[in-house]
Amino acid sequence: MPSPRLTQLLQRSVVRGKIVKVQYFEEQGMGMFLEKLRAQCWLELFTNTQLGCSVSDLAEFYANYSITQGVVKSEVNGKKVCFDA
Secondary structure (H helix, E strand, C coil), X not given: CCCHHHHXXXXXXXXXXXXXXXXXXXHCCCHHXXXXXXXXXXXXXXXXXXXXXXXXXXXXXXHHCEEECCEEEEEECCEEEEEEC
């Protein structure tokens, strides 16, 4: 049975089509942000409008996440996820 938090998150809509515009970030002197996305292999996720995500997995991530000492931890489909915030 899903937790109340997961049930609440599953009822929310997910905004699609919001992307990072590389040229804008470069023009604004925010290339370091792009480099951080590249280093984590996330840049394509934020620049490609054809890629999608599983709404239920996203809701489960947010229902289970915690941040402790700058580390984000969560669990999705029984798999633990951990990364620096």
